[in-house]
Amino acid sequence: MLTRxxxxxxxxxxxxxxxLEPFGVxxxxxxxxxxxxxxxxxxxxxxxALGIALHELATNAVKYGAFSNDGGSxxxxxxxxxxxxxxxLILRWQEKGGPPVTPPTRKGFGCRVIERGLPHELECTVNLxxxxxxxxxxxxxxxxxxxxxx
Numbered sequence: 386m387l388t389r390x391x392x393x394x395x396x397x398x399x400x401x402x403x404x405l406e407p408f409g410v411x412x413x414x415x416x417x418x419x420x421x422x423x424x425x426x427x428x429x430x431x432x433x434a435l436g437i438a439l440h441e442l443a444t445n446a447v448k449y450g451a452f453s454n455d456g457g458s459x460x461x462x463x464x465x466x467x468x469x470x471x472x473x474l475i476l477r478w479q480e481k482g483g484p485p486v487t488p489p490t491r492k493g494f495g496c497r498v499i500e501r502g503l504p505h506e507l508e509c510t511v512n513l514x515x516x517x518x519x520x521x522x523x524x525x526x527x528x529x530x531x532x533x534x535x
Contacts, residue, residue, distance in 0.1 A: 394529075395432045396424035397476075401461055404439035408447055417452070422463035425474060427529055434506040435476070435524070441495035442478050442522060450483040450520050457483035457519075465528045472528035480519035488515040 401420055427435065439461075443452070451457030463476040480486075489496065496513065499522065503511050509526035 394426055394428045397427055397435075397463060397474075398422060398424035400427065400432055400436055401439060404436050405443050408443045408452065417458040419458070419460045420462070421460075422476075423465075425463070425465065425529060431507055431526065431529070434503055435526075438499050438503055438522075438524070439478075441498055442520075445495055445520070446480055446483070450486070451480035452483070454483055457481065474526050474528040476524045476526070478520075478522040480521065483519055485517050486515050486520055487517075 398420065405418070446452040446457070446459060451459050458481055460479040460481075461477070462479075463474060466473050466475060492500070500511055500513055503509055503524060503526075507526045509524055511525075512521075512523045514521045
């Protein structure tokens with residue numbers, strides 16, 4: 386995606402769709418995923434980091450979560466918020482309808498990438514939760530220049 390865009394970044398909606406395409410979202414799982422948000426233009430660094438995080442979340446959903454059975458679904462949504470200290474892009478991944486969730490006994494590569502890599506790369510906060518009804522992840526990152534809805 387970045388190569389096609391001459392490493393100038395990408396739209397967030399485009400990134401989400403492309404990152405989830407290998408997991409069948411475009412085909413048989415389309416009705417099991419809801420994606421809401423504007424196609425906010427991301428810089429290259431954010432495109433790469435968020436693409437990796439989305440890939441890891443989707444991989445875990447296929448192995449253990451909402452996409453590991455026939456009834457689970459995923460909501461991915463984002464909004465931008467105006468803040469005095471700087472506008473924020475808040476992206477949320479929420480699974481439901483999958484098998485009951487139990488917190489992992491050890492943190493694997495994917496969790497480390499999301500919980501440590503994203504904050505390091507993007508100066509953001511990440512909250513990765515494991516409620517019994519479905520994994521959720523909220524990423525609060527500085528919004529790309531000039532973006533803010535509220």
